[in-house]
Amino acid sequence: NRLKMSFEARSNHARCPVAKRLFQLMAVKKSNLCIAVDLPKVGAILDLVMKIGPHICVLKTHIDVVEDFNENFVHSLVALAEKYNFLIMEDRKFADIGNTVSMQYGHGLYKISQWADLVTCHSLPGKGVLDGLKNGAVDYSNKGVFLLAEMSCRGNLINEKYTKDTMELAMDGSNNDFIAGIVCQNPHVVTNPGLIQLTPGVQISNTSDELSQQYSSPQSAIKEKGADIAVVGRGVTNSPNVAAAAEEYRDQLWSAYCSRIES
Numbered sequence: 001n002r003l004k005m006s007f008e009a010r011s012n013h014a015r016c017p018v019a020k021r022l023f024q025l026m027a028v029k030k031s032n033l034c035i036a037v038d039l040p041k042v043g044a045i046l047d048l049v050m051k052i053g054p055h056i057c058v059l060k061t062h063i064d065v066v067e068d069f070n071e072n073f074v075h076s077l078v079a080l081a082e083k084y085n086f087l088i089m090e091d092r093k094f095a096d097i098g099n100t101v102s103m104q105y106g107h108g109l110y111k112i113s114q115w116a117d118l119v120t121c122h123s124l125p126g127k128g129v130l131d132g133l134k135n136g137a138v139d140y141s142n143k144g145v146f147l148l149a150e151m152s153c154r155g156n157l158i159n160e161k162y163t164k165d166t167m168e169l170a171m172d173g174s175n176n177d178f179i180a181g182i183v184c185q186n187p188h189v190v191t192n193p194g195l196i197q198l199t200p201g202v203q204i205s206n207t208s209d210e211l212s213q214q215y216s217s218p219q220s221a222i223k224e225k226g227a228d229i230a231v232v233g234r235g236v237t238n239s240p241n242v243a244a245a246a247e248e249y250r251d252q253l254w255s256a257y258c259s260r261i262e263s
């Protein structure tokens, strides 16, 4: 039962090298907190990352909301990732044919494959989307994908069969060296201990937003929903003291994980 296993033990089961690295990083840093920095200005993002860097295992970006994007920005992000020891995930949710996602990943304005360790991807197009991403990376052995098996927002169209078929795609022998984990909301979706469950929709003080987002508490995300890593966005970024908020989420999420594997 992967929910009872430590991240150290699970790192031995990971087929994707980046997943192995991430499990080890989480164990060393004692953090299963991913922060989503959905801010429009480069300066504000870098300022935030300098404050939260010590507390996170993954920084999640939406690079296409940045208004003043430039190449120096991603170089600075990568330098901060090295300094504070976290991975960078671009939440691009690729969802097109292989040829298109290959270009979207490796080319265009953002050249995502050059700076993001991890990306998110819809399973909707099937195997071709993963082949396309492999093709868009210079060397995919140090890159990983999180496949979306479920979403956090109310009214989303994903059903049980879609989730199950997504897991089959993830477990396929030709993909599993590239799949770092699964984005989902339930504890029974991920059974393989080598895959990392990433769960967005986590906040302490709200249960929803005005645009269908649904939140659970850090404890519920880890112990009831089975998250290995919880994604927190506005719960931290809207706080008047982002460093203290990040530390608070980090502590709550890590103790929930410790109590999950001990109980």
Ligand code: 5IU
Pocket (backbone or CB within 6 Å): 036, 038, 062, 091, 148, 150, 151, 152, 153, 183, 200, 201, 202, 203, 213, 231, 232, 233, 234, 235
């Ligand atoms: N995100 C979700 N739900 C999902 C998926 C991704 O919220 O099912 I897949 C992203 C969107 C946003 C972050 O970047 O996670 C959550 O931010 P807030 O904590 O501010 O709602």
